Amino acid sequence: MKIAVVLALITLAEIAIYYIPALASLLIPLLVAFSFAKFMLVILWFMHLRFDSRIFTRLFAAGLLLTLTVFILMLLTFFLRGGPAPTPPGIT
Amino acid sequence: MSAAHPPAEHPHTSTGLDNAKLAMWAFLGSECLFFGSFISTYLLYRNVTGDGPTSADLYDIPYTSISSFVLLMSSLTMVLALSSVQNGDRRAMRIWLMATAFLGLTFIGGQVFEFTTFVEEGLTLSTSAFGSSFFVLTGFHGAHVTIGILMLLGLTVMSSFGRLGPDDSRPVEVVGLYWHFVDIVWIVIFTVIYLIPSG
Amino acid sequence: MAAFALSACSTDTPQSVLQPQGEFARKADALWDITFAIAIAVFVVVQGLLLYAIFRYRHKPGREAAQFHGNTRLEIAMTIIPALILLGLAVPTVATVFDLAAEPTGADVIHISVEGRQFWWRYDYTDLDIVTANELHIPTGQPIDLSIEGYDVNHSFWVPRLGGTQDVVPGRTSRLTLEADDPGTYLGQCKEFCGLSHSNMNLRVIAHDPGDFEQWVSDQQEPAAAPSDSLAAEGAELFVNGAADAQFAGGPSCASCHAIEGLDGAVGIIGPNLTHFAARNTFAGAIFQNNESNLRAWLANPPERKPGSQMPNLQLTTGQIDALVAYLQTLE
């Protein structure tokens, strides 16, 4: 129950900072941090990873970390050279 | 499943862990890559809007926040359902399962409404790469929620016909894992897709 | 292995990557020579060990297998030695990667925009105001800066003796540098599968001495000559307006796809620019010699001669073909 209250509060905070202009420069890091917090709360408590076998944690973490690594690398190969197909062709 | 013969006892396993639960966690690990691919596609294309509307034109943050909150709360009811059955209260479990399914349905209803609005404002699957990646990513998430709802209703029905077994919380726990996962995927989608403004 | 030596000596292998004829192909080849030598050495040692072990330790009555599970020192050595060899390869590789990627600079560098299309190549000499197809003319002894542009599907530009490969990706512009040591014709081909006539998407690079290249450039910059005789004039008329008969009229004319500088109304951009068509040795993805009989066969039914060709069968009559061929052959 406590976890649920925390989750609700974080969501409220997320929306709040979206509308506070003073925090504009911090917006993305803050949002990512909040999102990460919610993510961890759900998997650790709601999905019992905190109390359950380490094997489950490893299975899930393997997929999650692989996803992060591989797709960050992939997106880097695009954005280091200016994003997707920067010169759309005129003719099809 | 393998050793599911009466009397129902936990089958012997090398690790002492339940097979179905282990399978579900492995599947969720796999799902990370699935949604990771779609989210990466979206991140690549979020500004490729062509002549169509952009995310800034479309997103209604308060609206989506509410539906996100609904989905988040459905995780709570799912936890309550599991703890009910673990305490032996199957009636309470069914109520909480129904509540979870109801919240899920509310979320799906919200998504259908959102999609309709976007289409009216001129964003369809074929408007732009942004449109394609948005609809397919959120659509696949919606499909996951829908499958979750079907499983929740299935559990409820089976429980009322006494086909879940007397003390058996395993199916509820396994479906619960799936449900929570779908929820955390939405946490990521809500933050990365809706909240972080496109630059 | 003798086969490799053989192929390196033979002279009738115009697309061999083992016979570089230019600076950029030579850099790749130099790396290959090192790598190949190391690979052969490793192959001989490892394969030798394997065969030796099998025959030395084959079963004979009375032989007992020694029961050991491993040897930590040996295993560590087996990990470190290959890693060191690879490190030795990595350094020149990375250096060459950056070397080849560097954009050539200088006032005399020729910039050409290369576009791969189904199934031919379009070259636009951006500074010289020349557009041509399939046959790329370059001067010898200087780097040519190619900007590789996509159009319809993926292709890949490749002239093995002069330089590496660059994929053509629609929506993207990439670079490739070529250089030829000596005058001559160098063959190349589209390398990325691009549909029915992928095999028919050839290209040629024709390298000239710098003086000859100047001459070629000034020839190309001239507009097409006016048709000299009446048959050719009829062909030019047909080219722009199509024929008056039922099949051709109102449909596409040659000029809806092809441009000819100096011929009013011929400004199409879908097919190759034909301003100096008769000066080319080959046509249609450099697969046909540019002569009258090939040209006639081509005009009679392009998709049959080159499957999947974007140029449709226009149901031309023999008379129309006569006129068009006569005109095209005036386009020196």
Place this chain on the structure above:
Amino acid sequence: MATAVAPQQGGLFARPTAKTGWWSWMTTVDHKKIGILYGVTAFFFFIVGGVEALLIRAQLATPNGEVLSPAVYNQLFTMHGLTMIFFVVIPMGTALMNFLLPLMIGARDVAFPRLNAFSYWVFLSAGLFMYSAFLLGGAPDGGWFGYAPLSLDPVTDGMTYYSLGLQIAGIASLAGAINFIVTIINMRAPGMTLMRMPVFVWMTLITSFLLLFAVPVIGVALWELMFDRLFGANFFDPAAGADPLLWQHLFWLFGHPEVYIMILPAMGIVSEVLPAFSRKPLFGYPAIVFSGAAIAFMGWGVWAHHMFAAGLGPVANSAFALSTMFIAVPTGVKIFNWIGTIWGGSVRLTTPFLFSAGFVSMFIIGGLSGVTHSIVPHDAQQTDTYYVVGHLHYVLFGGSIFGLFSGIYYWWPKVFGRLLSEKIGKFHFLLMLVGFNLTFMPFHILGLLGMPRRQYYFPANRGFEVWNLLASIGAFTIAVSILVFLYNVAVSRKKGEAAGADPWDARTLEWMTTSPPPEHNFDAIPVVRHRDDFWYRKYITTPEGESARVFAGGAASDEEQHSSEAASDEPPSSSAEGASDREPNTAGAAPPESSSEERPHAGASAEEQGHGIHLPSPSYFPLLTAAGMPVIGYGFIYSPILLAAGAVMLLVGAFGWVLEPPAEEA
């Protein structure tokens, strides 16, 4: 899922009970039967893919070949690649895994028997679905790599079949991978710690993890392709500002791990076969295991080396060149360890051993040519030429297929109870080795001479003629060698030597039980005390480091042609009986006495132990559920009605699956 319920007799959800006949094969959930189904199906597709290859080689035997039209040629090379990868090498590995995995870890079945059956039927559906495209307007023709935007080309439905068919095959792989992972983690016999597992089991585990993580990536790419083709989405259409390179990234993010998915099981087989016939433990077991894991892990960081010519820029190219080079290190470790395994052994040159040695030998070549690809500037010359085709066949044919044949010869007696002929087998090996090198060595030369791949003809006068002709002759030699294998199978079925439980004097648990194994695998689950446990039940290691057979009387001997009772306390005296230290290729060897031994009825022997061995009953629902998938596929292409029908099949199948009773009284 299905949990304890009072068994309901009859009715809608009654489970089938057939133990023999074709219906029993349709409804089986026995991992051994499913393994055989996988093997037979994969071999069928091997023949089909092989015929496609022969047609291609017939076309390319001479310059300007006119055997095939370009449209047909493009379909054939596409389907050859898809077939060999998705419907031959992977499922052939799965066949062996299915049959052997539970036996090797001392389990009665996999963790989810019905899911296992489901995987098979989905795999079969995917294959039939893909091939039905030939009859329905044209097979996929955009290459197995399906590069967009060419794969968006709407001329035929071929690439729609590609996007849906591979998706279905992916579901099969994913279900199988999850099943194997859970089985290996959870179903090991007592004492079977991870580091006591046979290497084949390790490689299965690693392969399954690769599939688990790689399949969703290609799944997403295929969904996106399907949405582009069918519903006008813009994932890969450059006209809408989309970047076709996204397809290449997603495809190779899957495609490179896929290479290891195909080679690691073969590496596992070799790591079983070499020790068995060298009569030595595997050299450097931990190194082999960890290098396998390292290859799998590093395999995720090298995908862009398939895109060196795509214009990623020098930084990305250098980074991927480095990661590619260093993946050669763990691969090299494996090769050295295999040589170390043979070193000092007492090597019996049996057919399985020869195929394994052939694997190592050919894989050295494939590995070295792989290293040459990482030299980016020269890769720019090799890429998309026959050099690459040569390399990949040295890895996938010289590697995977040789390894799989090694496994087939090695485990054939376990699966069918009869040995394959050694004489014919060795002939098969020789012919295949010669044919293979004759086919694919010239490919390297052709590539260096500048012949691009995926060409429906090659022109004369470019120096390609001789090598192409040699390659075509080689291809037909391989075909003959496959006929020799089929002849061997036919001979073995009729008059093959009875195998007994342990014809090779092998090391791992599957040889403890009868050949073929009983439905419940082991009368009593063995307790594992060693790596290569079965070996240490038969032999002790003397203080001099040599092995000595353990007799009932305690005497040790290295003589052949005797049978002995294994020194084992569990199961008491029965299972290892008939283990004979006999070379099947020494002609005239007496058939082991165990071949005629009758095993006690499964139930009876189990009753003696005081536990009923309850194996799950067969089930209709995996088949029904799986059959819904291609129907959905056709629905996407042709009609919403079919789509609905497929969805109904899927749902009914799933509900039946959940609701059927766990077992039926036989």
